[in-house]
Amino acid sequence: MKPEPKVINADAGEKEYVQLLGGSPESISMRSGKVVLQPGKTVGKHSTKSNEELLILLEGEGLFMLNGGKHLEMKVGSVLYCPPDTEHDVKNTGSTPLQYIYVVAKAN
Numbered sequence: 397m398k399p400e401p402k403v404i405n406a407d408a409g410e411k412e413y414v415q416l417l418g419g420s421p422e423s424i425s426m427r428s429g430k431v432v433l434q435p436g437k438t439v440g441k442h443s444t445k446s447n448e449e450l451l452i453l454l455e456g457e458g459l460f461m462l463n464g465g466k467h468l469e470m471k472v473g474s475v476l477y478c479p480p481d482t483e484h485d486v487k488n489t490g491s492t493p494l495q496y497i498y499v500v501a502k503a504n
Contacts, residue, residue: 399423406430406497416497425502432495433458433488441485447500449478451486456494461485470494479503 404416410432417428431439433456441463451460453474460468460476463483468476470486478484480503488494 397421404428417499426499427501428497428499430495430497431486432493433486434493435488435491437488439486441483443483444478444480444500446480446503448480448503450499451476451478452497452499454495454497456488456492457490458486458488458494461487470496 399420399422402422406414406416412432414430415428416430417423417426419425419427433439438461451470451474453470453472453476455472457472458470460470460478461484462468470476486494486496
């Protein structure tokens with residue numbers, strides 16, 4: 397069945413995580429969510445596995461930490477791309493909550 401177009405409410409309020417799009421049958425393969433990290437917190441190291449991932453920073457500042465020690469700065473308006481099979485973590489380095497939306501889709 398073909399997914400239907402939709403408007404998704406991205407207001408997470410005070411919640412640390414809100415799922416926006418959960419994959420089939422809501423979409424073909426795309427998943428998305430909104431994350432709110434408090435100062436000093438991390439999302440936890442994880443891998444994209446067979447997925448590509450975009451992170452769109454809405455508020456705050458932080459680091460996109462890649463396996464091997466490479467760190468990319470995140471600031472409001474940043475859009476980060478993460479290829480398949482990439483281990484990474486996100487850390488809030490600022491003094492206010494860091495908020496971002498991630499979008500994940502199968503690479504193949």
